[in-house]
Amino acid sequence: MIEQLLYAIEVSLNGLMTGILYSLVALGFVLIFKASGVFNYAQGIMVLFAALTLVGLQSGQVPFAHLINAIFGTHIYNFGWNLPAVAAIALSAVVMVVLAMAVEKFILKFLINQEPVILFMATIGLAYFLEGFGELMWGGEIKAIDLPLPVGISDTVERVTYDHFGYGFFIDRLDVAAACVAAVLVLSLVLFFQYSKIGRALRAVADDHQAALSVGISLRYIWVVIWSIAGIVGLAAGIMWGAKSGVQFSLSLIALKALPVLMLGGFTSIPGAILGGIIIGVGEKLFDFFMNPVIGGATENWFAYVLALVFLVFRPQGLFGEKIIERV
Amino acid sequence: MGDVAGSERASMGESKPPLMELRGITLRFGGVLAISDVSFDIREGEIRAIIGPNGAGKSSMLNVISGFYHPQEGNILFRGEVRPFMRPHRVAALGIARTFQNIALFKRMTTLDNIMTGRMTLMKSSFAAQALWWGSAEREESAHREKAEEIIDFLGIQAIRKVPVGTLPYGLQKRVELGRALAAEPRLLLLDEPMAGMNVEEKEDMSRFILDVNDEFGTTIALIEHDMGVVMDISDRIVVMDYGKKIGDGKPGEIRKNQDVIDAYLGVPH
Amino acid sequence: MLYREAGEFRTSYPDDSQTFPISFDKYRYYAILAVLVVVVPLVINDYWANAVLVPVLVWSIAALGLNILTGYCGQISLGTGGFMAVGAYGCYKLMTAFPDLNIIFCIVLSGAITAGVGIIFGLPSLRIKGFYLAVATLAAQFFLVWLFNSFPWFYNYSASGQITVPERTVLGFPVTGPYTEPWAKYLICLAFAFALAWLARNLTRGSVGRSWMAIRDMDIAAEIIGVNPLKAKLQAFAVSSFFVGIAGALFFSVYLGAVEASEAFGINQSFLVLFMVIIGGLGSIFGSFAGAAFIVLLPVLLKNLLVGKLSWPTDIATNSEFIIVGALIIFFLIVEPHGLAHLARLFKEKLRLWPFPH
Numbered sequence: 001m002i003e004q005l006l007y008a009i010e011v012s013l014n015g016l017m018t019g020i021l022y023s024l025v026a027l028g029f030v031l032i033f034k035a036s037g038v039f040n041y042a043q044g045i046m047v048l049f050a051a052l053t054l055v056g057l058q059s060g061q062v063p064f065a066h067l068i069n070a071i072f073g074t075h076i077y078n079f080g081w082n083l084p085a086v087a088a089i090a091l092s093a094v095v096m097v098v099l100a101m102a103v104e105k106f107i108l109k110f111l112i113n114q115e116p117v118i119l120f121m122a123t124i125g126l127a128y129f130l131e132g133f134g135e136l137m138w139g140g141e142i143k144a145i146d147l148p149l150p151v152g153i154s155d156t157v158e159r160v161t162y163d164h165f166g167y168g169f170f171i172d173r174l175d176v177a178a179a180c181v182a183a184v185l186v187l188s189l190v191l192f193f194q195y196s197k198i199g200r201a202l203r204a205v206a207d208d209h210q211a212a213l214s215v216g217i218s219l220r221y222i223w224v225v226i227w228s229i230a231g232i233v234g235l236a237a238g239i240m241w242g243a244k245s246g247v248q249f250s251l252s253l254i255a256l257k258a259l260p261v262l263m264l265g266g267f268t269s270i271p272g273a274i275l276g277g278i279i280i281g282v283g284e285k286l287f288d289f290f291m292n293p294v295i296g297g298a299t300e301n302w303f304a305y306v307l308a309l310v311f312l313v314f315r316p317q318g319l320f321g322e323k324i325i326e327r328v
Numbered sequence: 329m330g331d332v333a334g335s336e337r338a339s340m341g342e343s344k345p346p347l348m349e350l351r352g353i354t355l356r357f358g359g360v361l362a363i364s365d366v367s368f369d370i371r372e373g374e375i376r377a378i379i380g381p382n383g384a385g386k387s388s389m390l391n392v393i394s395g396f397y398h399p400q401e402g403n404i405l406f407r408g409e410v411r412p413f414m415r416p417h418r419v420a421a422l423g424i425a426r427t428f429q430n431i432a433l434f435k436r437m438t439t440l441d442n443i444m445t446g447r448m449t450l451m452k453s454s455f456a457a458q459a460l461w462w463g464s465a466e467r468e469e470s471a472h473r474e475k476a477e478e479i480i481d482f483l484g485i486q487a488i489r490k491v492p493v494g495t496l497p498y499g500l501q502k503r504v505e506l507g508r509a510l511a512a513e514p515r516l517l518l519l520d521e522p523m524a525g526m527n528v529e530e531k532e533d534m535s536r537f538i539l540d541v542n543d544e545f546g547t548t549i550a551l552i553e554h555d556m557g558v559v560m561d562i563s564d565r566i567v568v569m570d571y572g573k574k575i576g577d578g579k580p581g582e583i584r585k586n587q588d589v590i591d592a593y594l595g596v597p598h
Numbered sequence: 599m600l601y602r603e604a605g606e607f608r609t610s611y612p613d614d615s616q617t618f619p620i621s622f623d624k625y626r627y628y629a630i631l632a633v634l635v636v637v638v639p640l641v642i643n644d645y646w647a648n649a650v651l652v653p654v655l656v657w658s659i660a661a662l663g664l665n666i667l668t669g670y671c672g673q674i675s676l677g678t679g680g681f682m683a684v685g686a687y688g689c690y691k692l693m694t695a696f697p698d699l700n701i702i703f704c705i706v707l708s709g710a711i712t713a714g715v716g717i718i719f720g721l722p723s724l725r726i727k728g729f730y731l732a733v734a735t736l737a738a739q740f741f742l743v744w745l746f747n748s749f750p751w752f753y754n755y756s757a758s759g760q761i762t763v764p765e766r767t768v769l770g771f772p773v774t775g776p777y778t779e780p781w782a783k784y785l786i787c788l789a790f791a792f793a794l795a796w797l798a799r800n801l802t803r804g805s806v807g808r809s810w811m812a813i814r815d816m817d818i819a820a821e822i823i824g825v826n827p828l829k830a831k832l833q834a835f836a837v838s839s840f841f842v843g844i845a846g847a848l849f850f851s852v853y854l855g856a857v858e859a860s861e862a863f864g865i866n867q868s869f870l871v872l873f874m875v876i877i878g879g880l881g882s883i884f885g886s887f888a889g890a891a892f893i894v895l896l897p898v899l900l901k902n903l904l905v906g907k908l909s910w911p912t913d914i915a916t917n918s919e920f921i922i923v924g925a926l927i928i929f930f931l932i933v934e935p936h937g938l939a940h941l942a943r944l945f946k947e948k949l950r951l952w953p954f955p956h
Contacts, residue, residue, distance in 0.1 A: 039729045070910040110932040117674060118931055120729040121876060124869060125927025132920025140913055253865075259733045296748040305737035309722055312734060316725045394822050420824030432819035434812050436881070444805070445812050449824035451805040455833065461800040466612055469804055473611040508823065 006167045011289045012282050017175035019281020024182040025237045025258035026265070026273040027189060028230040033267050034206040035226040036108065038119045041259075042127035044252040046096070046231055049134040051238030051247040053095050055145060056138040058088035063137045085147050089235070096231030097224075104223045112209075112219075131252070140249075145242040150177050178240035185236055189229070190270055198225060206268070260308035266318030275319065280304045344372040345408070347516055347548050348393070353402035355388055355572075362388045363399065364572045370516065375542055376550045377563035379583075381592060384569040386552045387429055390518050393550070394426050395419035421449045425509040426518035429552075431501045435494030439485060439504050442493055443476045446511030479507045483537065499530045506537060510545075517541065519551035523558060531555065535562055560584070568592070617799055634788060639781035647780035648853075653894045654887075655787035656848045661874040661886035662798050663841025668872070669880035670802055671834035672814025673723050673731055677738030679867035681839050683859050684712040684742060685846025687752050690761040693851070694754055701766035701773060705790070705847040712843020713836040715742070720835025724828055727817070739865055746859040762856040774851045783852050790848060791887075794841055798883050801837060810834050811881070842871075873923060877930050879939030888938040896922065 025047060032040045040046075056063065060079040069075060083091070107126060111119055150173035158168035193199040205212040205222050213219055241251055258273075261280050265272025284303040291299060312318070346369035355363040363385045370376045378386045391397040393404070395416040404411045406422060414422075425446070434442050451472060457465040480486055483503050488496060493504050502522065509517055522538065523531045535558055541547050553559050559566065560580040568576035568583060570592040576583055583589055608614045618624040642651065660678060667673050675681075688708035692699065719738040723731050746752045753761045765775030772778045773786045801807055809830040812820035821827050850857045857863075870893055878889020897919045904915040934940055 066911060066914055070908070070914055107928055107932070114931075117672075117728055118935065120674075120732065121872070122928050122931045124872070125924045125931065127924070128869065128873075128920055128927065129924025132917040132922075132924060136914065136917035136921065140917075256736075259736070263730060263733055298744060298748065301744050302737060302740035305734070305740055309734045309737040312726050312730065313722050316730070396818070396822055415826075416822045417824050417826045420822060426822060428819060432816050432822075434815035434820070436815055437808070437811050441808055441811070445808045445820075445825070446823055448805060448809060448812075453804070455806060458804040458806050459797055459801050461804075465800075465804055469615065470611040473615070477611075512824065 003167065006165055006169075008286065008289060010169045010171075011285045013169065013171060014175065015282035015285030016278060017172070017179045017281070018285065019278035020179040020182045020274075021237060021240055021277075022257055022261045022281050023274045023277030024185060024233060024240075026261040026277050027186060027270065028233040028237075029258050029262050030267065030270055030273045031189070031193075031202075031226050031233070032230050033262075035202050036205075036223050037116060037209075038108070038123060039116065039267070040230070041120060041123040042130060043230065043234060043258060044254075044256040045127040045130045045134070046099070046234040047238045047241065048247070048249065048252040049099070049130050049238075050092055050096055050231060050235035051145065051242040051251060052134045052138045052143070054088055054092040054235065054239065055143045055242070055247055057091050057095075058083050058085065058146060061138060066139060067136060089239075092235055093232050096235055097228040100224050100227030100231050103227055104220055108223055109220065127252075131249070143242075143247040145239060145247060147239065147243065149174055149239075149243050151243075172244075174240070174243055178244075181236060181240065185233065186270075186274060189233070193270070198222075202226060257304045260304040262318075263308040263312055264319060266320040269318070269320035272318060272320035280307065283307060344374070346370060346405075347372045347407060349403075349405040350389075350393070351403045351405065353389070353392055353399045353404070355385075355392060355397055355399045361572055363392070363569075365402075366569065366572070366574045367402075368567045368574060368577055370548060370550050371565075373542070373546055373548055374564040375538070375562055376548075377559045377566045378550065378552050378569060379554070379556070379559055379566055380569035380575075383571075385572040386569055387520055388572075389569070390426065390520050390550070390552060393419075393516075394424055394518060417449075420512065423512070423515035424518065425512040425514035425516075427502075427505045427509050427520055427522060429520040429524065431498075431505055433493045433501055433505055433508070436492055438490045439493055439496075439507075440473075440476060440480070440489045442504055443479055443507045443511045444472060446508035447472050447476065447513075449512060475513075476511060479510050482510075482540075483507050499526060502526070502530075502534070503537075506534075510541060510547075513545075514547060517547050517549045519549065519553075521552050521554065523553055523555055531558060538562060615803065631792075635785075639785055642780050642784055644780050647784050649898055650895065651784050652787050652853050654891045655784075655791045656845050656853050657871070657874060657890040657894055658887045659791055659794055659848065660842050660845035660871045661878060661890045662794060662883065663838045663845060664871050665875045665878075665881065665883070665886045666798060666802070666810070666841065667834050667838035668875055669882065669885075670807060670814065671810040671831065671838075672817075673720075673831065673834065674729065674872075675735040675738075675838070676732050676865070676868045676872065677719060677735035677742070678842055678871040679863040679865060680739040680742035681712050681716060681842040682846030682849060682867065683746055683863035684715050684839075685709060685843030686850035686857055686863070687746050687761065687859070688712065688843065689847035689851055690754075690763070691752070693764055693766065697764070701768060701851070704766075705844055705851070708847040709840040709844035712846065713840040716835045716839025716842075717832050720832050720839075723831045723835065736865070739868055743859045743863055758858075760856050760858045761850065763851045766851075775855065778852070786852055787848055790844060794844065795883055795887075798837075798841070802883070806830075806833060814881075873927055875937075876927055877937055879937030880935070882937065882939035884942065885937050885939030888942070892938065893923065 025043060028043045028046070029040060032038055032043070060081040060083065062068070062076050062079060065077050103126065107122055111122060152173055154171050154173045154176065157171045162168035193202060201212070201217045201222055202225075204215070204217055205219060209219060238247070238251065241254060245251070257280065258277075261276040262273060264279060265274070265276030284300045287303050288297065288299050349369040351367050353363055353366045354361070366385075366389065378389060380386050388397060392399050395414050395418070398413060434445060437445070451468060453465040453468045480489060483506065485500065485503060485507065488500060493501055496504065506519070506522065519538070523534050526534065538549060538551070539562055542549055551563070563580060565577070565579055566583045567574060568586070568589045575588040575592055576586045578586070608619065613619070618627055638651070660682060664675060664678050667675055685708045688711040689704050692704040692707055693701070719735065722734050726734055747759065753759055756762070763774045765772050765777065767773065768786065771782045773782050802810070809820070809825045810833075812823075812825050813827060813830050817827060820830075846863070849862070854862065874889035874893045875886065876889070877892055878887070879885025897915070900915045900919050900922075901912070904910045904918065905912055930937055
């Protein structure tokens with residue numbers, strides 16, 4: 001029995017690590033939603049795209065190699081260099097900023113004042129576009145991330161816990177590292193949002209587009225900034241998750257879980273995003289742990305969504321959202 | 329219009345029984361008191377105005393009547409009986425129709441469809457009959473179409489019958505919205521600032537429509553309006569609200585002399 | 599001067615509210631119908647049936663279903679793939695449990711089952727709106743696919759985890775299974791598509807359709823003027839899922855013959871149907887067909903062009919399909935939110951005035 005309990009705790013801890021990663025992606029959503037009112041479905045694909053770009057740049061792949069070879073009958077695949085990790089990350093961040101500018105220039109600019117639902121569907125189109133574009137650019141095969149990240153099971157945690165409880169916890173070093181990075185990012189974003197000048201402008205925009213415009217805040221500049229930040233946050237999430245499970249399409253589905261996280265936490269609340277991520281991360285691991293013998297595995301596929309759904313029926317505004325008073 | 333018509337009208341609805349009575353209505357949003365212990369009645373066949381400064385709780389009152397807000401205290405009597413807790417669409421089925429302060433038309437539907445939607449509570453043909461477009465469904469549709477056309481004629485909006493209302497100018501939208509409410513053949517018609525944002529001519533048209541509806545169909549009307557001239561002219565009796573309380577109730581002549589009302593409008597410190 | 603409404607007088611309200619008020623439209627519609635029913639089955643071959651006509655018809659039905667929910671009632675669903683899976687597995691279970699039951703009934707019944715499931719997943723729509731609801735419908739998508747994969751009862755414990763359709767006939771001709779002639783596949787799908795389009799048209803022109811559109815355009819006002827939101831939304835979910843379920847049943851039994859839930863009914867399928875509706879035109883029956891045709895034919899076209907003509911690798915064709923579809927979605931939302939159907943209407947307007955546009 002005690003064995004079971006300890007095991008459950010271990011599962012929860014693992015869930016906690018995953019949950020923090022969910023929070024990280026969810027944060028990308030919250031930022032964009034607050035600043036532009038856009039519910040960015042493409043955030044998940046942005047994570048994938050960022051990771052693909054990082055791997056491609058680092059290993060010196062030629063972008064659009066397949067297409068170029070097909071058109072010109074050439075056989076180029078690789079520049080034959082390996083970028084240092086830091087340079088590759090920095091360059092990928094630049095690519096994400098360029099992407100943000102493109103999104104603003106080609107999509108958002110034209111959709112100001114549209115209904116939220118239209119914007120939402122446009123981001124689904126963007127997701128579809130990026131999925132094809134990313135694969136055309138870097139190829140569709142599963143890739144590994146080659147960064148000096150800690151890997152394997154943490155011996156220290158196992159030894160310490162074994163000494164104390166007679167049961168060694170298996171905690172992935174990568175998870176711990178990811179959780180730390182995520183925590184730092186989350187914290188710095190919160191600080192940035194609360195205390196910097198741009199952060200204040202962002203909050204003004206989030207509150208009321210028209211009013212923000214009228215005091216001279218450039219909406220389009222803010223949007224580029226916010227989409228860039230979301231892209232860079234996506235890059236961080238892509239690195240962590242890519243290192244965990246390889247860079248492939250399913251990455252975007254994992255990242256998609258940020259959506260139920262947000263529904264749970266309330267779309268405009270940063271603490272909500274963090275707490276929602278942790279609840280879902282821990283919840284899905286525990287649910288799988290307890291229910292696996294009864295209804296079979298792979299419940300992680302849907303648990304988050306069903307939880308959010310059930311939760312919303314009883315509290316439509318989410319954990320931290322304010323109660324909605326309807327008016328006519 | 330003019331004063332003569334007003335005083336003539338005021339003598340009309342006096343002996344009639346109340347169609348609706350509101351007793352001790354109190355409405356709160358969280359800690360905010362929107363309406364506090366307000367009582368008044370609306371008599372069969374009269375035009376009843378609710379006036380008061382912005383934020384006095386007039387629109388909230390209308391929302392209470394149409395079942396959109398549910399007051400914490402107080403009773404609503406409709407035709408002499410206490411109305412139980414009801415969802416708005418059930419209230420509509422009782423024969424209470426309304427228009428909105430900020431036009432709430434179905435923007436992507438045509439004028440005709442908007443007006444036909446107003447007849448929703450009167451249309452009875454079943455889901456199956458409509459799915460197969462059996463004779464009964466088609467006949468019902470035509471019969472109601474005829475009624476809708478009467479309203480379109482009455483309001484003089486034939487030309488925009490098949491235009492999506494989202495593209496219409498403001499004044500016409502207001503008219504279509506009145507049409508949609510009339511389409512329900514209501515016993516009680518609630519109008520929330522029917523003349524807001526209109527020019528003098530449009531106001532005159534709208535006043536004429538309201539009086540005609542009241543005369544021709546005998547529809548009881550409760551309206552909120554800021555234009556005092558119009559209110560004094562067309563209404564039989566007036567309720568005055570301020571800060572969620574009722575501060576006056578009576579015929580236009582009495583309201584004009586009521587000291588509380590004058591204070592509220594001229595802003596005497598409380 | 600070909601296309602005129604002058605001289606067309608309508609003297610009764612039923613005349614005015616018919617589907618094709620202009621007689622030119624009516625005759626053209628009959629002509630197209632005649633070609634579809636009589637000529638096409640005579641000349642159809644395997645390639646045209648399997649690559650073009652049958653998928654277009656099946657997806658059109660799914661798009662019609664989603665259009666009722668999203669285009670008419672304003673509720674976005676990303677669970678279409680999951681509901682198609684319900685139709686497919688329902689059909690499979692019915693076919694294997696009642697081998698004597700006519701396939702037509704099996705398909706209609708599986709639509710009814712899907713309608714029931716749709717109502718359950720539609721219940722939250724009473725509390726949550728807009729994209730919140732869209733995300734909530736993802737729950738249906740992921741849960742339903744997981745369900746059909748995790749419980750072997752659904753696929754009759756087959757070793758592959760797939761469901762494979764048994765042979766069934768209509769009027770003595772096989773319509774499912776490996777011996778089905780292309781024209782039989784085509785005709786049964788055409789019959790369903792026609793019947794369902796007619797049903798959709800009827801539902802959207804009466805008070806049911808108006809209650810949906812009222813909810814879509816302004817739900818609070820709709821409720822205050824007498825639309826029961828519970829009834830309207832659940833009706834829309836039920837009808838929509840009925841259509842989608844039938845599409846799923848046809849997709850499995852007539853079109854593919856064997857499917858596996860996560861492959862055939864994944865989230866990408868849900869998106870494709872949503873795209874069909876957006877590109878075709880929200881709130882348009884013709885648009886559902888146009889959108890489905892567009893989304894089905896685009897990859898066929900790209901494949902023929904890029905892989906067949908230029909002999910590029912297939913993955914480039916697939917990737918470009920994603921890029922083009924994604925870009926088109928954005929383009930349509932920006933430039934023409936009413937989709938192909940509206941473009942067709944504009945073209946008609948032009949034609950009406952041609953050759954004297956002033």
